[in-house]
Amino acid sequence: MKFAIVVFPGSNCDHDCYHAVKHVFGCEAEYVWHKATELKGFDCVILPGGFSYGDYLRTGAIARFSPVMNEVTAFAGKGGLVLGICNGFQILAEAGLLPGVLMRNKDLKFICAAANLCVENNKTAFTSAYKQGQVLKLPIAHADGNYYADADTVKRLEDSGRVVFRYSTPGGQAAAEANPNGSAANIAAIVNETGNVMGTMPHPERACEDVLGMTGGRGVFESIIKGFAG
């Protein structure tokens, strides 16, 4: 199985993603520059974290107009798996591939921490290796991770099981004190209507090896790889 890792000017988690996919999980991986107008031979596309275009105007607002995003949109439209991590999530939201927007954290600070997350839906292509309700720990590193969508949209996400990870207490409660950034309904990760595009603010790619102190992210890649193997 072959992963594309899109590189925007200002991406800085592209190497982390490449390392996880290639060296930890033994899959093929290739960097794709954001100017690319072709996206062929890939089974999954990752939009990595970082600060594409310096976060100018709004996070992801300029990157979503990079030429490669036409290909990413077409790939997603055909059911291809697209995973947006952190800045990648912000880009997917700006591009309209996922609903809502990631706003400035409620405390206005860049947060670099380990967050507890509850798996809200393990029936997606990105979470099938987890148990429903499992609590995992993933790093977060963002200043704009405050998920916002209007009440109707949040309700639609909830009702259709599209909230995938929620910030929670270590016991799995989505309590207000477990919400690091002010996200609506403690939302940390969502999928699109057809379940093939996921956006997550926490970083699974940085939590795949014991040496890094956390392994809670392995499930995301194991789910994708398992799904591909059928």
Place this chain on the structure above:
Amino acid sequence: MKARIYVTLKKGVLDPQGKAVVGALHSMAFGEVKDLRIGKYMELELDGASKEAAEARLREMCEKLLANTVIENYRIEME
């Protein structure tokens, strides 16, 4: 031709920056400030002669890039 664009947060969307600034003003004894919301102001210089055509183009710019209409409103002023 010159244009000015104001991008403001929609009603009901939380503005933590505005809240922090209100807090600062209050601590400086400007207690009369009840609310403050921070937006963006942009100045543009444009080619073209027709104001109507320019305004339609500016609207398109706002919808596509300059504002995120999920959370923001925009207002265009032309000289």
